[in-house]
Amino acid sequence: MGLELAAPALLGGLALLSLPIVAHLTGYRELAAIGFPSLRLLRASQLKVRRRRRVESWILLLLRLLAVAALVAAFARPSVTWTARALPGLDPTATTLILLDVSASMQADGSVLDRARDDAKSLVEGLDPGTLAAVLAFGGTSTLLEPGLTADRGPVLRALDEVEPGFGATDLDRALRHARQVLDDAGEGRANVFVLSDGTATTLPSVAVWPETVRVHYHDLRPGPLVNRSVSAVSVSSDKASGDLTIEAQVASSDARDDGVVPLKLSLGEGVEVVSDVGLVAGRGTANFTLPLPPEGTAAATLTVPPDGLPADDVRPLSLSGDDELPVLLVSGDGGSNPRDDEVYYLDRALQPGPGSPSRIRPRVVTAEEITQITGGAGDVVFLANVADPRPLAADLRAFVEAGGGLMLSVGSRVDPDLWNEALGGLLPALFTEVKTRGAGTFEKSPTGLSLPPMESDEFRVFRTGGASVFSRVRFGRLIGTEPRLQEDSAVLLRYSDGLPALLERQVGDGRVVLFTSSLDDDWTDLPLRSIYVSLVHQMARGLSGTLALDGAREVEVGGSLPLPLPLADGAEAWVLAPDGQEHPLEPGAAADDGRVSFRQTEQPGHHRLMWKRAGREPQLKALFSVLVPTAESALTAAGRDALLAAVPGLVFHGDGTETGLDAPGEVVRTASLVPGLLGLLVVMLLGEGLLLGRRA
Amino acid sequence: MIRGRQQGVDPGLLDEVRQATASARQVVHGARLGIHRSRLRGGGSEFSDYKPYDVGDDPRHLDAKVLARTDRYVVRRYESERQVSATLLLDRSASMSFGTTTDVADKWEAARSLALALAFVLLRQGDRVGLSVVDGAGATHRPPRGGERQLDELAMAALQRPPTGDAGLGEALGEVLARAGRGLVIVVSDLLSDDEQWLDALGVHRARGGEAWVLQIVDPAERDFPYDEPARFVGLEGGELSLNPRELAAQYRTEFAAFCEGVRKRCLDAGARHALIDSSEPLGRTLRQFLES
Numbered sequence: 001m002g003l004e005l006a007a008p009a010l011l012g013g014l015a016l017l018s019l020p021i022v023a024h025l026t027g028y029r030e031l032a033a034i035g036f037p038s039l040r041l042l043r044a045s046q047l048k049v050r051r052r053r054r055v056e057s058w059i060l061l062l063l064r065l066l067a068v069a070a071l072v073a074a075f076a077r078p079s080v081t082w083t084a085r086a087l088p089g090l091d092p093t094a095t096t097l098i099l100l101d102v103s104a105s106m107q108a109d110g111s112v113l114d115r116a117r118d119d120a121k122s123l124v125e126g127l128d129p130g131t132l133a134a135v136l137a138f139g140g141t142s143t144l145l146e147p148g149l150t151a152d153r154g155p156v157l158r159a160l161d162e163v164e165p166g167f168g169a170t171d172l173d174r175a176l177r178h179a180r181q182v183l184d185d186a187g188e189g190r191a192n193v194f195v196l197s198d199g200t201a202t203t204l205p206s207v208a209v210w211p212e213t214v215r216v217h218y219h220d221l222r223p224g225p226l227v228n229r230s231v232s233a234v235s236v237s238s239d240k241a242s243g244d245l246t247i248e249a250q251v252a253s254s255d256a257r258d259d260g261v262v263p264l265k266l267s268l269g270e271g272v273e274v275v276s277d278v279g280l281v282a283g284r285g286t287a288n289f290t291l292p293l294p295p296e297g298t299a300a301a302t303l304t305v306p307p308d309g310l311p312a313d314d315v316r317p318l319s320l321s322g323d324d325e326l327p328v329l330l331v332s333g334d335g336g337s338n339p340r341d342d343e344v345y346y347l348d349r350a351l352q353p354g355p356g357s358p359s360r361i362r363p364r365v366v367t368a369e370e371i372t373q374i375t376g377g378a379g380d381v382v383f384l385a386n387v388a389d390p391r392p393l394a395a396d397l398r399a400f401v402e403a404g405g406g407l408m409l410s411v412g413s414r415v416d417p418d419l420w421n422e423a424l425g426g427l428l429p430a431l432f433t434e435v436k437t438r439g440a441g442t443f444e445k446s447p448t449g450l451s452l453p454p455m456e457s458d459e460f461r462v463f464r465t466g467g468a469s470v471f472s473r474v475r476f477g478r479l480i481g482t483e484p485r486l487q488e489d490s491a492v493l494l495r496y497s498d499g500l501p502a503l504l505e506r507q508v509g510d511g512r513v514v515l516f517t518s519s520l521d522d523d524w525t526d527l528p529l530r531s532i533y534v535s536l537v538h539q540m541a542r543g544l545s546g547t548l549a550l551d552g553a554r555e556v557e558v559g560g561s562l563p564l565p566l567p568l569a570d571g572a573e574a575w576v577l578a579p580d581g582q583e584h585p586l587e588p589g590a591a592a593d594d595g596r597v598s599f600r601q602t603e604q605p606g607h608h609r610l611m612w613k614r615a616g617r618e619p620q621l622k623a624l625f626s627v628l629v630p631t632a633e634s635a636l637t638a639a640g641r642d643a644l645l646a647a648v649p650g651l652v653f654h655g656d657g658t659e660t661g662l663d664a665p666g667e668v669v670r671t672a673s674l675v676p677g678l679l680g681l682l683v684v685m686l687l688g689e690g691l692l693l694g695r696r697a
Numbered sequence: 698m699i700r701g702r703q704q705g706v707d708p709g710l711l712d713e714v715r716q717a718t719a720s721a722r723q724v725v726h727g728a729r730l731g732i733h734r735s736r737l738r739g740g741g742s743e744f745s746d747y748k749p750y751d752v753g754d755d756p757r758h759l760d761a762k763v764l765a766r767t768d769r770y771v772v773r774r775y776e777s778e779r780q781v782s783a784t785l786l787l788d789r790s791a792s793m794s795f796g797t798t799t800d801v802a803d804k805w806e807a808a809r810s811l812a813l814a815l816a817f818v819l820l821r822q823g824d825r826v827g828l829s830v831v832d833g834a835g836a837t838h839r840p841p842r843g844g845e846r847q848l849d850e851l852a853m854a855a856l857q858r859p860p861t862g863d864a865g866l867g868e869a870l871g872e873v874l875a876r877a878g879r880g881l882v883i884v885v886s887d888l889l890s891d892d893e894q895w896l897d898a899l900g901v902h903r904a905r906g907g908e909a910w911v912l913q914i915v916d917p918a919e920r921d922f923p924y925d926e927p928a929r930f931v932g933l934e935g936g937e938l939s940l941n942p943r944e945l946a947a948q949y950r951t952e953f954a955a956f957c958e959g960v961r962k963r964c965l966d967a968g969a970r971h972a973l974i975d976s977s978e979p980l981g982r983t984l985r986q987f988l989e990s
Contacts, residue, residue, distance in 0.1 A: 031928050031939055032926065032928045032929065033931050034924065034929065034930050034931065035931050035933055036931065036933065037792035037804070037889055038889035038933070039930060039936045039937075039938050040889065041952045041953055042938055042940065042945075042949060043938065046940055049945045
């Protein structure tokens with residue numbers, strides 16, 4: 001046996017051994033001597049430092065030992081196992097879908113939702129690794145929380161933490177259908193569905209057969225009997241004679257045996273409050289509030305019952321509209337000897353409310369010669385019909401419109417286009433050119449009618465249900481042409497069948513001007529003789545007064561939808577201002593055929609405000625509506641164990657300390673790995689050691 | 698006339714303190730008139746208080762205004778201003794030879810200059826000044842005297858030899874106090890002696906009616922400990938210690954600050970005035986501030 005070197009020359013590298021030797025020799029040196037007055041304090045300092053070092057050394061040793069021990073233990077991957085109480089029905093190996101009730105009633109008695117959330121977490125945490133789980137939050141609607149069915153516990157637990165209480169109904173049917181759909185889509189065979197609810201339901205599940213491999217567990221988490229009082233219905237009426245506004249509020253209790261007295265408070269804003277004691281009989285009672293001075297326009301009001309087990313519905317919003325009359329001034333420019341010849345004869349008749357009519361329009365006729373001044377503003381309407389010389393009124397009319405008033409202009413034989421252009425040029429949507437004749441000047445022979453009106457606009461929306469075809473049959477013998485170029489902030493609302501503008505509008509200041517380029521009597525057109533005339537002039541009057549947008553339902557339950565009108569002007573915006581201050585924009589692209597957008601963001605009860613904003617102008621409150629907690633939810637209607645068992649065969653009902661079904665309250669074996677904790681300990685030890693060494697340095 | 702041109706005394710320093718006066722805080726005993734307040738009443742010009750007239754009192758001291766106002770016979774009493782007999786106790790132990798500043802060679806030079814400047818001030822105002830120098834070889838005493846030549850003699854005594862050994866401050870102070878009676882005793886030292894009996898002796902002196910001033914001389918290096926490299930620290934009064942200054946510098950500074958504060962507090966408790974003198978600071982200004990405080 002012999003030793004051979006493949007590269008003996010490299011042994012020359014052994015010369016490098018001299019480096020540590022040199023370093024050793026040069027590193028040793030005699031300590032310098034320093035004379036010092038007294039060593040007494042130095043010795044005392046050294047003694048204290050040594051004592052401290054001694055303690056630190058032990059700590060350092062301990063930290064290092066623990067760090068090594070933690071590292072070694074982590075490699076051994078230890079875990080702990082224990083038995084924990086689990087929500088009855090938990091099967092750690094079965095796919096688990098949790099239906100978490102977030103309806104309004106889950107806010108009862110503190111918050112049942114918090115308990116449900118905790119139970120849901122314990123369910124998720126009790127599942128074996130790899131078992132799929134998902135959470136579906138339901139109320140009036142049903143939402144599968146992100147990330148859906150997953151074996152990753154973290155996102156599911158985070159989603160549970162982020163669930164917020166809702167104010168909607170308890171649509172158990174929708175939730176169970178959704179759950180079935182989720183399981184079917186995932187192709188999961190064996191699964192457990194847990195419904196964590198408070199035992200109430202506004203919609204019971206329809207009878208459906210679930211696969212035998214899927215078990216539905218309903219957990220009634222209601223803490224005990226609960227009495228909830230709320231305003232179940234409100235009606236507002238006005239007395240025509242006295243002008244009083246009467247609010248009738250019905251108070252209902254969830255307990256039919258409730259015969260208590262409920263102090264119901266009506267708040268009208270600005271600190272105005274009225275309280276009325278409502279005596280309940282068999283859980284029902286009625287309160288009447290009479291307001292001698294109805295609010296101007298639309299006002300937000302609330303009805304409040306004292307705090308009870310379910311605070312979510314204690315305050316009921318409502319909007320009050322005073323039964324304000326809508327004064328319309330008809331300025332006639334052509335009186336005539338015969339009443340039928342008066343320019344506003346048909347107009348006045350059309351606008352006058354008949355006996356028993358709900359119309360609030362109150363027309364008043366004056367002649368152009370009589371009137372010397374026009375005043376008013378927002379909410380007021382003036383019809384200026386065929387006035388020969390509008391110059392004396394021009395300044396007043398301008399101020400009236402800029403202040404928010406509505407002005408309807410119509411023409412006729414007395415109108416001199418040039419004179420009107422001069423006097424009313426600042427109000428006209430388009431300047432006049434000349435009087436045009438059709439069919440030799442008589443409408444009977446004229447082929448000219450009206451084109452189909454834009455049904456999405458407020459003024460013509462009523463004709464969607466009938467009368468639209470009449471527009472084409474109206475005939476015009478004369479009309480006044482307008483310049484093709486419109487004035488600023490102007491638009492054409494309706495055209496003649498030959499394309500000329502018939503109805504134009506212009507925004508001036510806070511008000512609006514509508515120009516009809518023919519007459520409103522039967523001199524130039526047979527429009528007053530047509531069936532659409534009454535509706536058309538009514539709509540014009542109401543449109544100019546700004547009250548059209550408030551038509552329709554003013555209340556919707558949480559989760560419901562409400563059609564809301566959009567502004568027609570280019571560049572205009574619309575949004576809904578929710579009670580929490582959040583703005584929900586209304587997208588024109590989502591508008592239906594009638595020009596309205598279905599507003600669905602009704603998750604929060606309270607007053608909502610529809611706001612419009614035209615380009616360059618301040619936002620305007622266009623309508624006020626209320627979102628209500630569903631009445632059925634306030635009633636805390638019990639789902640009923642028997643009803644649930646009947647609707648979902650095989651359902652296991654857990655509640656009131658009893659379980660109906662197969663499963664009994666159980667335990668689950670939990671296992672937790674100690675490796676993360678040990679690694680954390682290791683990091684802490686190393687940090688501690690670093691701190692100690694750093695302090696020494 | 699004390700001119701301050703004596704050997705071993707910095708003339709500049711004496712010029713700086715020429716206008717200063719050194720007044721005892723306490724009333725002192727003295728046989729001759731001077732600038733210090735005395736316990737003796739009646740013969741001076743400074744009003745002290747009233748006392749009811751009694752048989753034997755000088756009727757010239759009856760206060761006529763009080764008699765007219767209150768119909769009571771009271772006598773005005775006056776306080777005498779007397780000379781003081783001051784003894785300087787100068788520490789010449791080996792630790793005083795430590796110095797790292799440029800203005801003075803070491804703490805000994807600073808202490809000696811301060812002591813002689815103080816003597817100069819006291820002699821100028823007519824007081825009598827003595828000097829006791831204590832070192833490892835024992836103590837030498839110069840009894841208190843006044844006059845022009847006394848400053849020369851004190852300077853000569855201080856310049857006899859360089860600092861050496863351990864001073865034994867407690868024992869030396871006992872001797873000085875025994876000689877000084879109830880006069881003013883001024884200790885100028887770094888106070889690093891292990892013997893702390895001197896503090897107790899000061900308390901006794903104060904209780905007897907005397908007054909004591911303590912001027913503690915400190916070099917910046919022993920306060921700030923500006924050392925970095927491991928070294929062998931040799932005690933000027935004996936001993937040796939090898940250590941790494943970086944490890945205990947912070948602790949040492951804390952200890953030194955606590956030591957100085959402890960000395961100051963104990964001096965005040967003993968009724969003595971205390972001043973911490975940084976040898977790197979201008980001595981004239983430091984002494985003036987002390988005398989004016």
